[in-house]
Amino acid sequence: MLEVVCYSPIGMLQRLGKGTKLLPKWTIRTSDFTCGSVVGKGINNQGDSHRGGKNASKIEPENPPLIQTFVQILLVSDLHYTLPQLDWVVRVAPSFDLVVLAGDSLDISSAVSIDAQSVVILRYLELLQAAGRVVVSSGNHDLTGPDASGEQSALWLQEARMSGVPSDGDSLLLSDTLITICPWWDGPVGRAGLQDQLAADALRRPRRWIWVYHWPPMGSPTCWTGRRHYGDADIGGWISEFQPDMVLTGHVHEPPFKPDGAWADRIGNTWVFNAGRQIGPVPAHIEIDLALGSASWRSMMGAEALKLTDLARPARSVF
Numbered sequence: 071m072l073e074v075v076c077y078s079p080i081g082m083l084q085r086l087g088k089g090t091k092l093l094p095k096w097t098i099r100t101s102d103f104t105c106g107s108v109v110g111k112g113i114n115n116q117g118d119s120h121r122g123g124k125n126a127s128k129i130e131p132e133n134p135p136l137i138q139t140f141v142q143i144l145l146v147s148d149l150h151y152t153l154p155q156l157d158w159v160v161r162v163a164p165s166f167d168l169v170v171l172a173g174d175s176l177d178i179s180s181a182v183s184i185d186a187q188s189v190v191i192l193r194y195l196e197l198l199q200a201a202g203r204v205v206v207s208s209g210n211h212d213l214t215g216p217d218a219s220g221e222q223s224a225l226w227l228q229e230a231r232m233s234g235v236p237s238d239g240d241s242l243l244l245s246d247t248l249i250t251i252c253p254w255w256d257g258p259v260g261r262a263g264l265q266d267q268l269a270a271d272a273l274r275r276p277r278r279w280i281w282v283y284h285w286p287p288m289g290s291p292t293c294w295t296g297r298r299h300y301g302d303a304d305i306g307g308w309i310s311e312f313q314p315d316m317v318l319t320g321h322v323h324e325p326p327f328k329p330d331g332a333w334a335d336r337i338g339n340t341w342v343f344n345a346g347r348q349i350g351p352v353p354a355h356i357e358i359d360l361a362l363g364s365a366s367w368r369s370m371m372g373a374e375a376l377k378l379t380d381l382a383r384p385a386r387s388v389f
Contacts, residue, residue, distance in 0.1 A: 140167050140168070140244040140245035140246075140247055140360065141167055141359060141360050141361045142165065142166045142167045142168070142357070142358070142359055142360075143166060143167065143168045143169075143170060143280075143318075143357070143358040143360070144159070144162065144163070144165075144166040144168070144169045144170065144355060144356075144357060144358075145170045145172060145318050145343055145345055145355060145356040145357075145358065146159055146169070146170070146171060146172070146345060146353045146354075146355045146356075147171065147172035147173050147174060147209070147284070147318075147319065147320025147321070147344070147345060147347075148173070148174040148209070148320045148321065148323055148346075148347040149171070149174070149175055149353055150174055150175075150176070150177035150180075150211065150347070151175070151176055151177040151180050151182065151187050151190075151191070152177075152353070153190075154350075154351035155350075155351060155352065155353040156191075156194045157351070158351055158352050158353065159171075159194075159198065159353070160194065160197050160198060160201060163198050163201035163202050163204070164201050164202055166202060166357075167202065167203065167244070168202070168203050168204070168205065168244065168249070169198055169202065169203070169204040169205075170204075170205055170206075170282055170318050171195075171204065171205070171206040171207070172207055172209075172282050172283075172284055172318050172319055172320045173207050173208055173209025173210075173211075173212065173254060173284030173320050173321060174209035174210065174211040174212060174284065174320060174321065175191045175206065175209075175211075175212060176188060176191065176211045176212050177211055178211050184214055185214070188214065188226035191226075192226065192229055192230055192233070195230050195233070195235045196233055196235075198235075199233070199234055199235050203244075204235055205235070205236045205237065205240070205242060205249060205251050205282060206227065206230060206235060206236075206237050206251075207237065207238060207251050207252060207253065207254070207282045207283065207284055208223075208224035208227060208237070208238050208253050208254045208284065209254050209284040209285075209320065209321060210254055210284070210321070212224040212226075212227070212254065213254070213256070214226050219257070219259040219260070220257075221255070221256040221257040221259055221260050222256040223238075223253070223256070223260075224237075224238060224253070224254070236249070236251055237251060238251060238252070238253035238254075239251065239253055239263070239267060241267070241270075241271050243276065246276050246277035246278055247276065247277070247278040247279070247280060247360070248271060248274070248275060248276050248278070248279050248280070249280050249281075249282065250267065250268065250271045250279070250280070250281045250282070250314075251282045252264055252267070252268075252281055252282060252283040252284075254284050254285075261304065265308070268281075268308055268312055269312075272312050278315050278360070279312075279314040279315050279316075280314060280315060280316045280317075280318065281314050281316070281317045281318065282317075282318045283302075283305055283317055283318070283319055284319060284320055284321045285301065285302035285305065285319060285320075285321040285322070286301050286302065286305075286317075286319040286321065286322060286325075286335075286342055286344050287301050287302055287305045287306035287309060287317075287337065287342065288301030288302060288303050288306055289301060289306065290306075290332075290335045290337065290342055291325060291330060291331050291332035291335055291383070292319065292322070292325050292331070292332055292333065292334070292335045292342050292343070292344040293321075293322045293325060293344070294322075294324070294325045294328055294330055294331035294332070295322060295324045295325070295328070295331075296324055296328040296330075296331065300322050301322070305317070306337070309337055309338070309340050309342075310337075310338065313338060313339050313340055314340055315339070315340065315341065316340065316341045316342075316343065316358075317340060317341070317342045317343070318343050318356075319342060319343065319344045320344055320345065320346075320347075321344075322344065322346075323346055323347035324346065325344055325346055326344065326345065326346035326354060326367060326369065326371075327346055327348075327369070327371060329386065329389050332344075332383055332386070333345060333346060333356065333367040333374065334356075334365060334367070334376055334383050334384075335383050336380065336381065336382050336383050341365070341378065343356050343358075343365065345367060345369075346369065348369055348370050349370075350370060352370075354367070354368070354369040354370075355367075355368055355369075356368075358378075360378075363377055363378040363379055364376065364377055364378065365378060369388075371388045372387075372388040373388075374386065374387055374388060
């Protein structure tokens with residue numbers, strides 16, 4: 071049986087509590103997988119009003135993995151360094167084929183420094199990867215400094231990639247599904263890099279294409295705050311151009327909890343999902359079952375569900 075080391079951190083130590091741990095190498099037994107691809111384009115993003123940069127590096131494992139059966143997705147976002155919620159995600163991760171953290175894992179308003187937060191979140195990502203499979207994108211709270219282009223970027227996510235966690239600028243092929251992980255871009259270089267990434271992935275699009283993008287599109291109920299639409303002005307155009315099957319978002323916390331907002335929206339052939347943010351030990355989250363063709367939102371307010379074959383978002387039922 072051939073073992074392929076896909077990624078390994080180089081001398082990176084994480085200090086958690088009283089112990090210091092050297093992250094292990096991540097190995098893939100090729101007998102467990104068929105041929106696939108994981109490509110890291112090295113786009114390191116983002117800023118606040120308009121977002122992240124581009125790096126020319128690439129990570130392309132010689133024998134990257136492809137999961138033969140890919141069905142269950144868990145979407146969470148905007149955990150904002152809420153450790154009990156991260157603990158919950160780690161506990162339930164084995165029940166899913168993929169856990170998606172769609173941005174804002176860190177919290178710039180926390181009393182804990184951003185550098186310390188990033189070390190802890192990297193450890194959680196390691197636990198999630200060991201439990202199954204996880205991808206993570208950046209949000210505006212995740213930015214830690216300028217990239218090579220001088221645009222703000224989630225530089226710490228480079229260490230996540232080194233430990234085998236696909237992140238900003240990466241594209242992951244799982245069975246018949248391509249996952250494109252988009253950065254929170256901070257300027258024209260980052261925006262152009264993301265547009266190039268989407269165009270390149272469109273050329274190799276398999277049966278299903280899913281984007282992870284932190285901000286929902288402007289005008290969608292998934293960006294309704296209760297007073298106004300607070301959405302991304304660019305992603306709507308990209309959705310119209312490329313028509314992915316799903317866009318997994320976050321950033322705007324309120325929409326699922328407002329009568330005129332929504333956790334799901336149908337834009338042409340594309341479903342847009344935003345779980346929102348809530349207090350407590352369990353985050354608001356969305357479970358997507360590709361085999362059953364269903365998605366469900368679960369929160370303190372209750373639960374709602376839809377069929378992926380629906381032509382429009384369903385009426386709200388929790389109000």
